[in-house]
Amino acid sequence: MHIAILTFEGFNELDSLIALGVLNRAAPKLRVSLATPTPQVTSMNGVTLQGHITLEDAAGADAVLVGSGIQTRTIIQDAAMMARLQLDPARQLIAAQCSGALILAKLGLLSHGEACTDLTTAPWLQALGIRPLQTPLHVQGSIATAGGCLASVYLAGWLISRLIDEPATAAALHYMAPVGEKESYVAHALALLRQADAGQQVVS
Amino acid sequence: MHIAILTFEGFNELDSLIALGVLNRAAPKLRVSLATPTPQVTSMNGVTLQGHITLEDAAGADAVLVGSGIQTRTIIQDAAMMARLQLDPARQLIAAQCSGALILAKLGLLSHGEACTDLTTAPWLQALGIRPLQTPLHVQGSIATAGGCLASVYLAGWLISRLIDEPATAAALHYMAPVGEKESYVAHALALLRQADAGQQVVS
Numbered sequence: 001m002h003i004a005i006l007t008f009e010g011f012n013e014l015d016s017l018i019a020l021g022v023l024n025r026a027a028p029k030l031r032v033s034l035a036t037p038t039p040q041v042t043s044m045n046g047v048t049l050q051g052h053i054t055l056e057d058a059a060g061a062d063a064v065l066v067g068s069g070i071q072t073r074t075i076i077q078d079a080a081m082m083a084r085l086q087l088d089p090a091r092q093l094i095a096a097q098c099s100g101a102l103i104l105a106k107l108g109l110l111s112h113g114e115a116c117t118d119l120t121t122a123p124w125l126q127a128l129g130i131r132p133l134q135t136p137l138h139v140q141g142s143i144a145t146a147g148g149c150l151a152s153v154y155l156a157g158w159l160i161s162r163l164i165d166e167p168a169t170a171a172a173l174h175y176m177a178p179v180g181e182k183e184s185y186v187a188h189a190l191a192l193l194r195q196a197d198a199g200q201q202v203v204s
Numbered sequence: 205m206h207i208a209i210l211t212f213e214g215f216n217e218l219d220s221l222i223a224l225g226v227l228n229r230a231a232p233k234l235r236v237s238l239a240t241p242t243p244q245v246t247s248m249n250g251v252t253l254q255g256h257i258t259l260e261d262a263a264g265a266d267a268v269l270v271g272s273g274i275q276t277r278t279i280i281q282d283a284a285m286m287a288r289l290q291l292d293p294a295r296q297l298i299a300a301q302c303s304g305a306l307i308l309a310k311l312g313l314l315s316h317g318e319a320c321t322d323l324t325t326a327p328w329l330q331a332l333g334i335r336p337l338q339t340p341l342h343v344q345g346s347i348a349t350a351g352g353c354l355a356s357v358y359l360a361g362w363l364i365s366r367l368i369d370e371p372a373t374a375a376a377l378h379y380m381a382p383v384g385e386k387e388s389y390v391a392h393a394l395a396l397l398r399q400a401d402a403g404q405q406v407v408s
Contacts (some may be wrong), residue, residue, distance in 0.1 A: 002235040014225040014380065019253070024268070034251065045228040047221070047238065049253040065238065116383060135357040136382035147383035149225065152381065176218065178340035178358065179320060179351035 001163050002064060004035040005172035006060035006085070006100070007051065010071035013043045014149035015097040019065050022156035025172035029164055037081060044070045050184065059086040063159050065091035066100030072098075073124060075163055089142045095155050096100040096145045105130045112140045137196040144188075144196070157193055166190065207269060208239040208262035210257065210289070210304070217247045218353035219301040223269050225325035226360035233368055236263070241285060248274045267297035267363050270304030276302075277328060280292040280310040297366055299348045299359050308347065309334045316344045320351035332408050341400040348400070361397055371392065375408035 003023055007016045017138065023032045035058040036051025043049075058064050064087050075081055082103075087094055089109060096104045098118040104110050105128040114131040115138055122132035136151040137144065139158065146155040153176065160169040170186050177185035207227055211220045227236045239262040240255025241333040247253075262268050268291050279285050286307075289350060291298055293379065298313045300335040309313050309332040318335040319342055326336035340355040341348065343362065359379065364373040374390050380391035 012225070013221045017217045020249060020251065021216070027249075032249065045224060045231075045236065046256070047224065047253055049251055052250070101365045118383065134385075135384040136367065149380045150354075150389070151382035153354070176353045178355035179322065179337075180339040182352065185354070 001029065001062040002033065002060070003063040003159060003163075004033050004053060004061035005065045005067055006055065006058060006103075007034045007036050007041055007049075007067045008069050008071060008075055009037065009041050011041060011043045011067050011069040012098065012149065013045060013047055015069070015100070015152050018068035018149070018152040019067075019097065019156040022153055022172050022176055023159060023174075025175050026160050026164055026168050026181055028169070030160070032127075033057075035061075035064075037084070040135045040155055051158060055081075056083040056086070059088070060190070061092065063095065063163060065155065065159065066094075066096040066103050068098035068100050068118070068121075072102050072121070072165075076102050093159060094143045097152050097155055098147060098149070101125055101130070101145045104129065104145065109143055114138065115145040116151070117145065118147050118149075137192060139196045139199065154189055154192060157189055158197065161197070166193075169193065205233065205266040206235045206237065206264070207363060207367075208237050208257060208265035209269045209271055210259065210307075211238045211240050211245055211253075211271045212247075212273050212275060212279055213241065213245050215245060215247045215271050216302065216353065217251055218348060219272035219273070219304070219356050222353070223301065223360040224375050226357055226380060229365060229379050230364050230368055230372050234364070235373070237261075237337040238366040239254055239265075239268075241288070259285075259288040260290070263292070264297065267367060268300065269359065269363065270300040270303035270307050271323075272297075272304050272322070276306050276325070276365060278305050286310060293346045295365040297346050297348075297363060299363055301350050301351070301356050301359055302353070303327055303328075305334070305349045306332065308349065313347055313351075318342065319349040320355070321349065322351050324351075341396060343400045343403065356394060358400075361393055362401065365397055365401070370397075373397065
């Protein structure tokens with residue numbers, strides 16, 4: 001199964017690359033690609049990396065994770081750029097990290113009216129008519145949103161659980177977690193994922 | 205102040221880039237560079253990025269963070285590569301993430317005989333005569349080691365505390381933490397950093 005991580009100019013390294021690292025723990029069952037608007041993109045902190053696939057290619061992925069960055073508000077005003085994003089929650093899992101929720105809102109994918117995002121993005125999401133939640137992860141059907149860079153671990157964990165199973169998520173998170181904190185971290189994350197996936201309000 | 209993150213071929217994205225993201229929250233007081241052996245390096249999961257400075261340039265940094273990756277055991281056998289690393293704990297803070305501890309061991313910088321590392325690296329560190337600890341972060345003077353990808357947040361937090369102050373660390377960690385978990389995450393991390401910096405065994 002193939003997961004595309006949409007990574008734009010000005011991207012937040014944490015939001016695209018924590019997810020990439022976690023998801024790759026489930027390789028080879030999962031294949032992960034950075035989908036970028038241009039062959040190279042440079043992050044908000046000046047890290048230049050090469051994309052693997054185009055934004056258009058993400059239409060063929062089994063899951064799409066929309067990364068965050070400092071230019072998302074500009075991107076959603078760019079009709080040509082937005083037209084390149086052909087996401088379909090009927091056949092794809094769709095996940096958005098932090099300001100990625102603005103892109104889902106603009107694409108009309110948050111019709112349920114609420115989403116997780118970061119504290120900076122929250123007022124801009126509200127301006128698009130979507131209520132920002134005070135929780136790390138929200139799931140509605142095949143669409144998940146997460147807020148706060150480190151919640152990208154939960155978002156990637158949700159994708160692994162949906163695409164493979166919970167033991168695969170537990171194994172990926174165990175690898176990532178700090179030594180000496182692995183058991184408590186994994187237990188916390190799995191409980192949170194179960195709550196979110198059951199459509200419950202996540203209480204951390 | 206300038207922090208160089210040593211990032212080798214086969215690097216772990218999480219270990220180099222979580223630290224970079226956290227440290228950049230303290231910009232412009234801190235400037236962060238990826239120091240690479242070649243102009244481009246490709247990660248363990250196929251992410252190709254451009255370095256900012258050379259390995260030799262790291263000798264001039266105020267702090268050096270040694271990233272991790274899948275080739276560290278090969279790197280420490282490469283005398284020419286190791287000769288490029290001129291680290292000086294008398295005038296630099298030195299931090300190592302996961303298998304980065306092997307590089308510090310080989311450079312003779314772990315003469316206190318113990319360090320944090322990841323579970324995979326632990327036996328190899330032991331083979332170099334250094335005792336792997338079952339904790340996320342260990343500090344001895346100007347040298348810190350961390351184990352488990354997400355402990356890179358603690359390692360970066362330690363650098364911010366030493367180079368600026370604890371409120372700057374708290375602000376950086378607050379930004380990063382998941383929405384809804386920010387207060388608990390920051391409190392936990394600061395307590396852990398204080399314990400580690402006091403040379404106490406960290407109890408998570």
